[in-house]
Amino acid sequence: MPSLCNTPCGYVLVVAEELDPTADLVVQALNDRRVPVLRFDLARFPQHVTLAAEYDGRRLGWRGELVSGARTARLEEIRAVYYRRPGLPAVSDRIAEEHREWARAQALVGMVQVLSSLPVVWMHHPDVYRACAHKPGQLDIAAVSGLRVPRTIITNDLARARCWAATVGGPLITKPVTAGPLAPSDGMPSILPTRRVDAAELDESLELTAHMLQEWIPKAFEVRLTVVGERMFPVAIHARTTAALIDWRSDYDALEYEPVTIPDPVAGAVRRFMSAYRLNFGAFDFAVTPNGEWVFFECNPSGQWQFISAATGLPIAEAHATLLRGVHV
Missing domain, CATH: 3.30.1490 (Dna Ligase; domain 1)
Structure with a gap:
């Protein structure tokens, strides 16, 4: 049978909630590139997803199978993992109530740590996410990287x-x-x-x-900077109400979006920030002052970008698919 993809074949695992429109965009972009995808929600493990991973001690690496519905992916053939806010494992009611948290922990660690050990491209790796997810540490790393922080x-x-x-x-x-x-x-x-x-x-x-x-940082506008691998998608967010000016998440109907150019010094500092945390994705929030200075607020290592893509047509999903295929971006 001929290969389905132009680069060496292998499944991309998409581990996400079943109703996640952002993950849907990534899956569609992978399908458009004829890359095999196995998608499942961790909440379906262990009752509806099967893992059989073996380590025989004679050769390096876990081998075995991951089965979800009618699809099977061999662990040694997985090329990338896209891990985006899945649910927690839902264990069987046959387990005594006092033992369910223990069983849930076994399922969570068993699945995630086997996948984490695979020598593949990861996006939103849980360990990387935990290291980067908190604002106090981010402010320090951002300042060290050369960004202005409040x-x-x-x-x-x-x-x-x-x-x-x-x-x-x-x-x-x-x-x-x-x-x-x-x-x-x-x-x-x-x-x-x-x-x-x-x-x-x-x-x-x-x-x-x-x-x-x-x-308080005076703002001409804010910027949501979505970074995928080496690609940067900076978009200005213009607020039309006081509430949106303070926090644009509070009034999405009052927002207008405009792709902008990121200054080279800011782009370099963002790359240093990404390298410090070993990130290959980040959703950065900046204020741009009336005199044009970019001020870092935070980085969400699994932040939303669907609304930016929909408003601007920027190929953010395509950048995800390119990275997960193992192609330099």
């Missing part, structure tokens, strides 16, 4: 926060130290947006947990 304090000390705010001498913003949804009283999870505050508003509630405060 003056920042993380504290639960009200007196110290007020003293720090006085040194800033202007408006502040507060944002969560780490991402994660809230569960309000109506049961619907929500994301806490960035909020602009003045020093006079700081009160004793700050002492209840760690809070992150930053100087």
